[in-house]
Amino acid sequence: MAWIDAALTSARPQVLGALLRYFRVLDAAEDAFQEACLRALKTWPVNGPPRDPVAWLIFVGRNFALDEVRRRSKQTELPPDDAIVCEPEDTQGELAERLDASHYRDDILRLLFICCHPDLPVTQQIALALRIVSGLTVKEIARAFLASESAMEQRITRAKARVAAAEVPFDTPGLAERSARLAAVTTMIYLIFNEGYSASGGTAHVRVPLCEEAIRLARLLLRLFPGESEIMGLMSLLLLQHARAPARLNADNGIVLLEDQDRSLWNREMIGEGLALVEKALRHRRPGPYQVQAAIAAVHAHAPRPEDTDWEEIDRLYEILETLQPSPVITLNRAVAVAKLRGPTEALAMIEPLAAKLGGYFYFFGLKGALLTQLGRIDEARTAFDRAIALANTAAEAAHIRLHLDRLLKDASLPANQAG
Amino acid sequence: MLYSILCYESEALACGRTKQEDDAMMVRLRAVQRKLANEGKLGPVARLMPTTTATTVMAGREPLVIDGPFAETKEQLLGFYVVDCPTLEEAIEVAKLLAREKPHGALEIRPVAVFNPVGPSK
Numbered sequence: 001m002a003w004i005d006a007a008l009t010s011a012r013p014q015v016l017g018a019l020l021r022y023f024r025v026l027d028a029a030e031d032a033f034q035e036a037c038l039r040a041l042k043t044w045p046v047n048g049p050p051r052d053p054v055a056w057l058i059f060v061g062r063n064f065a066l067d068e069v070r071r072r073s074k075q076t077e078l079p080p081d082d083a084i085v086c087e088p089e090d091t092q093g094e095l096a097e098r099l100d101a102s103h104y105r106d107d108i109l110r111l112l113f114i115c116c117h118p119d120l121p122v123t124q125q126i127a128l129a130l131r132i133v134s135g136l137t138v139k140e141i142a143r144a145f146l147a148s149e150s151a152m153e154q155r156i157t158r159a160k161a162r163v164a165a166a167e168v169p170f171d172t173p174g175l176a177e178r179s180a181r182l183a184a185v186t187t188m189i190y191l192i193f194n195e196g197y198s199a200s201g202g203t204a205h206v207r208v209p210l211c212e213e214a215i216r217l218a219r220l221l222l223r224l225f226p227g228e229s230e231i232m233g234l235m236s237l238l239l240l241q242h243a244r245a246p247a248r249l250n251a252d253n254g255i256v257l258l259e260d261q262d263r264s265l266w267n268r269e270m271i272g273e274g275l276a277l278v279e280k281a282l283r284h285r286r287p288g289p290y291q292v293q294a295a296i297a298a299v300h301a302h303a304p305r306p307e308d309t310d311w312e313e314i315d316r317l318y319e320i321l322e323t324l325q326p327s328p329v330i331t332l333n334r335a336v337a338v339a340k341l342r343g344p345t346e347a348l349a350m351i352e353p354l355a356a357k358l359g360g361y362f363y364f365f366g367l368k369g370a371l372l373t374q375l376g377r378i379d380e381a382r383t384a385f386d387r388a389i390a391l392a393n394t395a396a397e398a399a400h401i402r403l404h405l406d407r408l409l410k411d412a413s414l415p416a417n418q419a420g
Numbered sequence: 421m422l423y424s425i426l427c428y429e430s431e432a433l434a435c436g437r438t439k440q441e442d443d444a445m446m447v448r449l450r451a452v453q454r455k456l457a458n459e460g461k462l463g464p465v466a467r468l469m470p471t472t473t474a475t476t477v478m479a480g481r482e483p484l485v486i487d488g489p490f491a492e493t494k495e496q497l498l499g500f501y502v503v504d505c506p507t508l509e510e511a512i513e514v515a516k517l518l519a520r521e522k523p524h525g526a527l528e529i530r531p532v533a534v535f536n537p538v539g540p541s542k
Contacts, residue, residue, distance in 0.1 A: 002441075002523075003433075003523055004525060006436045006437070007433060008432055009436060010432035010433055010435075010436045011432075043452050049524075051494075052494060216436075217434070219470065219472060220432075222472045223431075223471070223472055224474060226474075226488030226489075227485045227486065227487040227488065232472075232487075235472065268472060272469065273470065276469055276470070276473040277473055278488065280475060282472065366423060410479075
């Protein structure tokens with residue numbers, strides 16, 4: 001029954017979002033959705049799938065919950081116009097018409113938005129979104145975070161209680177409110193992706209399921225808001241980054257840097273879609289951080305070989321990104337382009353002032369070590385690499401830096417090579 | 421007679437397929453395509469990118485460019501074939517061959533009125 005599972009998974013955000021609007025209580029909406037899914041598993045294999053699975057599930061879920069309320073208060077007389085329809089097919093079409101696209105949009109946005117409640121730490125936001133919106137099991141989420149199932153269960157329960165206690169925004173959002181919600185939600189989707197792209201702990205350096213889930217959510221969001229250039233940018237960025245996943249680790253799970261990657265392993269289909277989206281987004285002439293980052297990823301995707309990379313363009317794009325979103329991490333990334341264009345001395349001068357802010361950042365010391373190596377300042381390079389290893393988040397990161405150190409030691413034993 | 425076979429499917433479901441499922445389906449579809457090509461029936465085949473990449477230009481004296489697909493429907497046009505078959509009956513048989521290799525969706529057969537793969541004729 002793989003097709004039913006797929007249908008239920010893809011219907012989940014819309015159905016749960018609508019049920020939440022009716023019941024205003026997350027637990028009640030989840031129970032109703034659960035019940036509707038059970039009914040679907042029973043009747044769909046026999047009757048075939050309904051024409052509109054989403055409307056069917058909302059209808060059945062809502063009726064189930066209304067039934068429950070009645071069962072609990074038998075003494076109350078039922079209003080006659082609120083009769084329960086046993087077979088949902090008849091009224092389904094009518095219901096579907098009322099649930100027009102604009103409702104769906106705000107329902108799903110609300111569902112995503114309550115997961116990024118500002119009081120929740122980021123890891124809880126992500127766990128909650130994966131549980132509620134994506135419908136992953138606690139076990140699956142625990143595996144993704146390399147946490148124990150009971151710890152994850154607790155984390156999600158706490159997050160849910162936090163959300164339940166908070167004011168859930170049920171009014172239809174105005175323009176400003178909607179764009180604020182969108183911004184919060186896009187950030188959360190980006191964080192889910194990042195958690196998969198460079199895992200913050202444990203042994204696995206890349207967690208593909210988290211990346212794929214983030215892409216699925218971004219696609220959902222973009223389908224709801226097809227004209228938002230920053231969502232196009234986000235979607236494009238995620239696709240272009242994820243396209244490189246098959247080339248980012250070698251057979252021993254070691255990190256392979258962009259310039260050493262086998263580009264024939266990059267996923268061309270994802271790159272094609274990513275390029276199409278960033279091109280479409282930039283037409284709007286409303287650049288935002290995601291679009292610019294996507295444009296940078298696009299420059300890499302366009303280069304058949306590392307030496308074909310247009311570093312001038314990358315430098316220019318990072319400059320725009322620095323003004324849109326000033327951050328030492330962005331300056332650090334720009335320094336890579338500067339090193340390619342104007343050499344390690346200039347790049348080093350650029351990142352040295354960042355030391356105070358990035359003193360606990362793995363990549364800062366990784367890049368610093370690499371630049372110092374290029375300049376032949378071996379002892380300083382070694383100090384930087386040692387610091388990077390101490391700050392490594394995953395075994396793969398540490399192993400990658402150790403590789404650099406080994407090379408340094410080898411070169412140091414062959415003094416003739418040092419000058420080169 | 422040329423027929424187009426338009427492949428409609430719920431995009432959410434199509435995007436929800438795992439890579440393995442999708443690859444397996446494409447292998448089966450390519451086998452059908454090879455058979456049709458050997459029989460001289462197969463014209464252009466296209467798989468379209470998701471509708472999120474779509475841009476729509478509304479006709480008019482001042483054409484309006486909007487993002488997204490033209491129609492908000494439950495099922496979207498995700499790809500198409502052009503096949504050369506003497507009768508509708510045979511085009512239906514071809515569509516059935518393709519339909520058997522797809523998990524859901526529908527194939528709409530539309531006879532082609534004008535077909536010009538190389539631009540305007542002189």
